[in-house]
Amino acid sequence: MSEIRIVCDYPHAVGKVWRAVTDPELIPLWTATGAGARPEGFAPVAGNRFRFVAKPKPGWNGIVDCEVLEVEEPSLLRYSWTGGDGQGDTTEVVYRLRPCDGGTRFAYEHTGFTGVGGAFMARFLGRVRRKMLASGLPALLDDLDEHGRLRSGRLPGPGA
Template sequence: MGKDVSLDFEFKSAIEQVWVALTDSNTLAKWMLFQENDFKPIVGHNFQFRTEPNQWWDGIVHCEVLEVDEPHRLSYTWVSGGENTTVTWILKQVDDGTTHVHLDQTGFKEEQAFSGALYGWQSMANHLEKVLTD
């Protein structure tokens, strides 16, 4: 059975600000490890995250938006390198103005892809925190 990435983050930002960071194409490009994307928060929209290719990977993640429940839930497919997974973001506003963010990426078959995703999301969350505080 495959492994799933499951991570929790706390950001000292309003839920609406975090939602924009997850759904605005220009803001996504500031914190994700991908320089380009054509994301739109519309169910059924096909999009790509793109970065420089290397000898092991073409640098493209193919995606489709599955669910948009602004500002609480966002889900999309993530197809890359032979892996077909689903990314789901769940946001909850905490009383002190902090936003709790839960991330799941499910459906990994390969340990290397799982490990890379786990590392990548943790790294990108640090960049997201910086974008939210700028």
């Protein structure tokens, strides 16, 4: 089974990082460095069904169906992930946040990929997630004030 595990330390408070990764208005601002997915119907509430919508590509309709499985604000978000018209594996994504020296340690896990197709998808998504967590999320965090509000007046949305 293939998986993605990424750990990043950010010089920002846990509450601020939590808001950046769970506020539907802010999520597209950091995911824009990847496929630009925006959440539809997302709320960090167990049982909530939502989807990520991105630009379709050959072999993929651009939609990922998800369900929030567990939430412990501001330290844990766990949700299922099923992409491509319900085809392929249903995998699981987990965000873990905890205080560390000077800020927040953010651990991203995406597990449950199986077979050759799953290994390919894990490799592809791993590259995309690393870019989003190394570039997109830090830029957004730097643009939020101490209360998690945008400083510069950027408009939410991919490419904003």
